[in-house]
Amino acid sequence: MEKNNLKYINTIVIMCIFCIYIFINLNIKNMNTSDDAIFLKDFKLNYNGNYLSFFKFRYQEWTSRSIIEYFLTFFVQHIMLWRIVNAIAMTTVSVLPAFIVKKNPTAFDITLNFLLFLLIPIGIIRETGWVATTTNYLWVMACGLVSVYPTIRYIRDQYVSKKMIFFSLMLSLYANNQEQMVILLILIFSSCLFVLWKSNKKTGLVASFLGVSILSLIYILTCPGNEARTIVETRTFLPGFPEYTLLYKIYLGYTTTLMHLYYNLDPFIAFFSLSITALGLSRFRNWFHTILSCLPMVIYFFNQSIIEKITKNYNLSDGDWHLSLTLIVTIVSILYILSIYVTCTNMQQFIISLIMLLVGLFIRMILGFSPTLWASGNRTYFFTYVIFMMAVLFNFSKINRRNILSPIAGYYVALSVTACIIVKSVLILISAN
Structure with missing residues (x-):
């Protein structure tokens, strides 16, 4: 029944x-x-x-x-x-x-x-x-x-x-x-x-x-068309692409993907970060774990304050190595991983969550092997967003609903309000365009 x-x-x-x-x-x-x-x-x-x-x-x-x-x-x-x-x-x-x-x-x-x-x-x-x-x-x-x-x-x-x-x-x-x-x-x-x-x-x-x-x-x-298209798009968008080494293509895919996720005013990433914090607060163990679970939101707001400086100082399409930027996004990624670790109830949950997130990143990083890395725009991140969304759903599914604390309720309310605002904004946008 x-x-x-x-x-x-x-x-x-x-x-x-x-x-x-x-x-x-x-x-x-x-x-x-x-x-x-x-x-x-x-x-x-x-x-x-x-x-x-x-x-x-x-x-x-x-x-x-x-x-x-x-x-x-x-x-x-x-x-x-x-x-x-x-x-x-x-x-x-x-x-x-x-x-x-x-x-x-x-x-x-x-x-x-x-x-x-x-x-x-x-x-x-x-x-x-x-x-x-x-x-x-x-x-x-x-x-x-x-x-x-x-x-x-x-x-x-x-x-x-x-x-x-x-x-x-x-x-x-x-x-x-x-x-x-x-x-x-x-x-x-x-x-x-x-x-x-x-x-x-x-x-x-x-x-x-x-x-x-x-x-x-x-x-x-x-497919012969893919090869022909690569030649045309290399000449049009990225003439230096044939000279890029395997390591540099990996670097491009890795850095551009993380740059987009960390240094954009993105409501999805904001709530992805907030979900980690909400889960950590709802599973209060000690103050150290609580502080770690709050790091994603701190990082997100800090990143938003330096977006202009980051985008001004680092031009990834110039063909140069920007090792300092790679170090920055790697450190941020490690902090996110630590935060996710303290919110998980066991190692199996953490490993599954981590694999999902890595697959989400990988599926965008492979664009580093394409000359359309820049021309393809933001749509190539769509699969990454959906996989990240599933990672959030997976971690929320592990909550004992009988013991849901106010942080989860607060997250859900904030998410609902924001989603309603976005729906209204979308309706205005599509009606005008």
């Missing part, structure tokens, strides 16, 4: 979230701008709406994202359908992580997931046009989460239907068509395969998903 009530309440919460996203998407004005307009014009004028000719050219001269671009081409011509599907994708990313990190999430977990997602800067999913950016990042993330979910259920000994497996496999084809996501999925499915092997469970399910990811990676690596 209690389980049915939980399912009923969760369904109501999810439907409410979906309605909010439908409302937001229906209020987006001035579609078909930026890359959306360019893409539509190129498809209709230069290729007379011929899908085969258009995708053949794109595959040979520009990109391996054939599946993604098919849907991009379709939905840029059918905006009302895009609004509905985009609302579904936003709901998926706002809800499904809660079910992945916790076997039986409550309405609290789902709402927390939703509120954290709202804090991800809206500019990330509209940076190069609404349709172009969402189909390449938001929808990819949604499909990636759906493709992972059956494996997570199987590991937990939950029922996985054949329909769920088939549906997830189909969506995994879309998710694996994006370079960052295919690497992320290979990491996830490989880890799950190891866990199942250690547990003496059948590995056929996860092996099939891993196989799709590996084949997709081969498709990406052998």
Whole structure:
């Protein structure tokens, strides 16, 4: 009976979230701008709406994202359908992580997931046009989460239907068509395969998903368009890229990623830091641990006060090494890790949290191996934000709700108020633009 009530309440919460996203998407004005307009014009004028000719050219001269671009081409011509599907994708990313990190999430977990997602800067999913950016990042993330979910259920000994497996496999084809996501999925499915092997469970399910990811990676690596595009973008955006050493590319990916996270007025990172402090205060052990758990918020506000100085003194695109900056962001990272350590109830929780955060950083750091490191903009951080969001959800799921103290309640209230302000600001923004 209690389980049915939980399912009923969760369904109501999810439907409410979906309605909010439908409302937001229906209020987006001035579609078909930026890359959306360019893409539509190129498809209709230069290729007379011929899908085969258009995708053949794109595959040979520009990109391996054939599946993604098919849907991009379709939905840029059918905006009302895009609004509905985009609302579904936003709901998926706002809800499904809660079910992945916790076997039986409550309405609290789902709402927390939703509120954290709202804090991800809206500019990330509209940076190069609404349709172009969402189909390449938001929808990819949604499909990636759906493709992972059956494996997570199987590991937990939950029922996985054949329909769920088939549906997830189909969506995994879309998710694996994006370079960052295919690497992320290979990491996830490989880890799950190891866990199942250690547990003496059948590995056929996860092996099939891993196989799709590996084949997709081969498709990406052998696509002639990716090589041609790299040559063009190197010449356009980063002429010195071919001379960069392996170590310098790692340095670029590492430093630019952490610079963005630490030295930006970012509400998501602010509440990520606050979540660590709230968890630490709610698990009061001694004053030393309490002070350590407060470090993230101190660091965040200190970083905001020196943003202008940092950005003025360090120009990472000049091709030079800035070891002092690397040292600064590394020290800040270590302090964050120490703070997370004292908020965890055991070593297993800390290790899982740390792995999630490192994977989130890694999936953006690999952009250091691309000449579009600067041209790709902030949208390449979207996957990092979602993984960080899941790390917060994971740590909150370990709280004994019967002993929730005021710091957690205060965090939740502050998060709710901020999210409401952001929703209102987004509605004003999209209505004006």
